[in-house]
Amino acid sequence: DAGVTQSPTHLIKTRGQQVTLRCSPKSGHDTVSWYQQALGQGPQFIFQYYEEEERQRGNFPDRFSGHQFPNYSSELNVNALLLGDSALYLCASSFQGQTEAFFGQGTRLTVV
Amino acid sequence: AQSVTQLGSHVSVSEGALVLLRCNYSSSVPPYLFWYVQYPNQGLQLLLKYTSAATLVKGINGFEAEFKKSETSFHLTKPSAHMSDAAEYFCAVTRSYNQGGKLIFGQGTELSVKP
Numbered sequence: 001d002a003g004v005t006q007s008p009t010h011l012i013k014t015r016g017q018q019v020t021l022r023c024s025p026k027s028g029h030d031t032v033s034w035y036q037q038a039l040g041q042g043p044q045f046i047f048q049y050y051e052e053e054e055r056q057r058g059n060f061p062d063r064f065s066g067h068q069f070p071n072y073s074s075e076l077n078v079n080a081l082l083l084g085d086s087a088l089y090l091c092a093s094s095f096q097g098q099t100e101a102f103f104g105q106g107t108r109l110t111v112v
Numbered sequence: 113a114q115s116v117t118q119l120g121s122h123v124s125v126s127e128g129a130l131v132l133l134r135c136n137y138s139s140s141v142p143p144y145l146f147w148y149v150q151y152p153n154q155g156l157q158l159l160l161k162y163t164s165a166a167t168l169v170k171g172i173n174g175f176e177a178e179f180k181k182s183e184t185s186f187h188l189t190k191p192s193a194h195m196s197d198a199a200e201y202f203c204a205v206t207r208s209y210n211q212g213g214k215l216i217f218g219q220g221t222e223l224s225v226k227p
Binding site for chain 2: 004033035040041042043044045048056058090092100101102103104105106108
């Protein structure tokens with residue numbers, strides 16, 4: 001079992017650009033959540049996808065959007081990047097009816 | 113609204129000493145509580161979880177936590193610290209049992225272990 005995998009591991013982008021991060025959930029999981037972890041902070045919930053729909057959303061602007069594919073994998077898109085978007089982006093997967101979420105290694109995004 | 117407060121952003125203990133990391137929660141409904149560990153440049157690994165069964169929860173690597181409703185606390189302990197325990201620890205809460213929930217995290221506590 002490969003667990004939750006995220007790509008890429010590191011990324012450097014310029015202000016104003018757009019970025020797409022990818023996540024493959026743990027085998028058997030159907031729910032994907034995305035979190036942003038700024039340096040020295042706890043992770044903050046961005047949104048959650050289930051059955052290819054956004055089901056819950058945290059306090060993030062519309063520049064943050066996502067998608068879930070039929071195979072349950074997911075993408076996080078961020079438009080018009082700001083310096084403050086620099087963070088570790090974590091993907092977590094889980095299965096309906098279970099409280100336990102498994103996290104990937106994260107994607108380190110640096111905006112310059 | 114739910115929230116989590118971790119008391120102490122940094123805790124330092126000697127190898128073999130007791131580890132105590134503090135977490136208090138605020139929730140209007142019975143919560144589900146978690147402790148996660150994060151090693152440098154890695155994701156989060158679940159240490160243990162409380163889901164309204166036993167109030168004393170045992171996790172991996174010798175850690176345990178006790179849910180105390182009267183104190184709204186869920187402190188993490190380990191009787192004897194090991195050098196490999198040095199990491200960042202996060203307490204988290206959710207009330208969405210059936211959704212692998214939206215987790216609300218505390219700010220984290222960095223644990224240092226001195227030889």
